[in-house]
Amino acid sequence: MKTWLHRQTFKPDITVAVFFGVVAIFFYGSILWTFYMSLTRSTLMPNYAVVGLDQYVKLFTNYRWLVSCLNMVIFGVLFIVGTLGFGTILAIFADRRIQAESLFRTIFLYPLAVSLIVTGLSWRWVLDPVNGLQGLMRNAGWENFTFDWLTNPDRAIYTLVIASIWHSSGLVMVIVLAGLRGVDNDLWKAIRMEGIPLWRAYLQVIFPGMRPVIASCVVLLMSEVIRGYDLVIAMTKGGPGIATEMPAKFAVDFYFARVNLGLASAASIVMLMLSLLMLLPYFYSEFRKRT
Amino acid sequence: MSSVSIRQIRKSFAGLTVLDSVDMEIAPGEFVVILGSSGCGKSTLLNVIAGLDDCDSGQILINDVDVSGLEPSQRGLAMVFQSYALFPAMTVRRNLSFGMEIAGTPKAKIAEKVAWAAKLLQIEALLERKPSQLSGGQRQRVAIGRALVRSSSICLFDEPLSNLDAKLRAETRVELKELHETLKSTMIYVTHDQIEAMTMADRVAVMHKGRVEQFAEPQKVYEKPASLFVAGFIGSPAMNFLKGYLEGTRRFKTHDVSLDASSYGFATGPAAEEAILGIRCEDVNVVERGAPDSIPATLAFTELLGADALGWFDCLGQRFSVKLTIDAARTMQKDVGFRFNMSKASFFSAATERRL
Incomplete structure (x- = not known):
């Protein structure tokens, strides 16, 4: 039996088929099922009668959902721009052959090793108006010091931005630094021969030549934005009020807390469409390059 | 400019x-x-x-x-x-x-x-x-x-x-x-x-x-x-070298053979010292074995390069390359002698490796 098995050539096919089966059922199968549910009026339990796009209409007239989407856009733009900018500046400093570079690299990359839940909790403590930074400064004698963004409905979203920039800048730094290390030494020599100022060299020569690296960073950060759930839960729980609601949190809430399977599924499908839409420019540029 | x-x-x-x-x-x-x-x-x-x-x-x-x-x-x-x-x-x-x-x-x-x-x-x-x-x-x-x-x-x-x-x-x-x-x-x-x-x-x-x-x-x-x-470093194939002793009388002795080097343009005055003779492949003449002022050599193999040919010889324990015409390469015998064109040769001091 054993030697018979060894002689067979179809073994790799079986392995791959099992893998594809798992992916097909649990990944794409789930997507299809979710899509199906979004077309029904399911609440706690699945209801298999298709009613059309009712749930989508409900979704886009739901104030909380619209606020969630707007929050995601504000958070996403600020977070991606901020993280890219901050991480890139760190990478440039690290690339200028500073002292103890590996120490700084570890320090800046370390936040990434901390889970978003812990990140959110820590920043909640730091930004807590009573026990955090504001309280500390007031106890130190600065009675008028005010930094209450966490509890201010207009500002709470920015505390999420600060925490997630802190969390992800190290990742961007490492990726951009790897790209910078790959820049041809002759290119730097040519830049010196032409007398190009350093900031123009980075802005007009080096970074435009690193477009694929930057694009990878943006795609990675975008997925963080759309998935954004755990940080919100740990830091603000969507509050104050619904000031920091996010689409992912909306979906989870409607699945489990408010038992509206149909609406939550519609929200999930819209999020999937949004992800694909965001990746479109990336795929387009990649595809164009091949042909 | x-x-x-x-x-x-x-x-x-x-x-x-x-x-x-x-x-x-x-x-x-x-x-x-x-x-x-x-x-x-x-x-x-x-x-x-x-x-x-x-x-x-x-x-x-x-x-x-x-x-x-x-x-x-x-x-x-x-x-x-x-x-x-x-x-x-x-x-x-x-x-x-x-x-x-x-x-x-x-x-x-x-x-x-x-x-x-x-x-x-x-x-x-x-x-x-x-x-x-x-x-x-x-x-x-x-x-x-x-x-x-x-x-x-x-x-x-x-x-x-x-x-x-x-x-x-x-x-x-x-x-x-x-x-x-x-x-x-x-x-x-x-x-x-x-x-x-x-x-x-x-x-x-x-x-x-x-x-x-x-x-x-x-x-x-x-x-x-x-x-x-x-x-x-310069030239392909590389220059051929022979270690020996340069006498004050402008004769170069190597392995019991004594060659007349008086036609060479020495930059330095006559002095006896260990020296290295360098000769390019086109400045070696192939003559009969035992001809006067020649040294014995044995053919190893020849390479035909189209326009001309290269002969590889063993001479006093060294591998020598010699430029030949195609005809000469085809009819080359195994045991021959070398006569060097001394006016085009190079002598180097064995101690300083500089040209003499």
Whole structure:
């Protein structure tokens, strides 16, 4: 039996088929099922009668959902721009052959090793108006010091931005630094021969030549934005009020807390469409390059 | 046209001497090739001239002005790199104009310069393309163009042809030489390829272990190598060597054979010392075994090269290469004798390895 098995050539096919089966059922199968549910009026339990796009209409007239989407856009733009900018500046400093570079690299990359839940909790403590930074400064004698963004409905979203920039800048730094290390030494020599100022060299020569690296960073950060759930839960729980609601949190809430399977599924499908839409420019540029 | 003086340049890196008191005087409009194997310090020397690398001591003078403390962009030089180093996200036109833009050149002047360089290098059709859409040879032209528009009278080349294939390399070699004739600017060209050095240079500087072994016209470097290293490095196949003893009477003794060397133009007075005889493959005459003033040799094999042939012989324990005609190679006997053309041979001191 054993030697018979060894002689067979179809073994790799079986392995791959099992893998594809798992992916097909649990990944794409789930997507299809979710899509199906979004077309029904399911609440706690699945209801298999298709009613059309009712749930989508409900979704886009739901104030909380619209606020969630707007929050995601504000958070996403600020977070991606901020993280890219901050991480890139760190990478440039690290690339200028500073002292103890590996120490700084570890320090800046370390936040990434901390889970978003812990990140959110820590920043909640730091930004807590009573026990955090504001309280500390007031106890130190600065009675008028005010930094209450966490509890201010207009500002709470920015505390999420600060925490997630802190969390992800190290990742961007490492990726951009790897790209910078790959820049041809002759290119730097040519830049010196032409007398190009350093900031123009980075802005007009080096970074435009690193477009694929930057694009990878943006795609990675975008997925963080759309998935954004755990940080919100740990830091603000969507509050104050619904000031920091996010689409992912909306979906989870409607699945489990408010038992509206149909609406939550519609929200999930819209999020999937949004992800694909965001990746479109990336795929387009990649595809164009091949042909 | 500018002159370049390199005076007593020294550089060591982590205890290793990279440049060991290099001296060179380069005349205005001269095409100088710095030749050497990898790690001999030739690229470092070029970087020091450009100001891209610091040296420990010594001076670089351009038109008799000391530029040692100046930034690379202030020295009035242009440079072409081995990997071309084009600005990746810019079109060819912008690659050419960007440096002038930084320097604050008026727009009309920039356009005029770009048009001139593009016409000279025949890259007018490529001006709107990105470097990634160009072939290696086209990138090379753009890199040269970027150096030309700097309108500096000195141009440095760091192995510019080594990334091209053999055919393109030969074509570009000729074009570079023509460019030099047209522009008459001073060119300093670093390479490890001796054919490039022999064909393009007005003078060749052969470098070895951070020293300039010889700085002379290519033909002189070939015919009268200044040291044992240059003799072995230049020429293909390599020069044949025989160790022996040079007597005061101008006779060279090796392995019981005594050869008359009186026709050789000695640079030094008669003195008895251990010496090495070097002879090129075309300066060995094959004669009959036992002929007067000859040494015995045995044929190992012959290589027919089309126009002529190469015979490989064993002579006094050494492998010798000898240039032969095709007919001679076909009828060559096994046991023969060698007679050397002593006026074209080279003698080196065994102690100093310098030419005698």
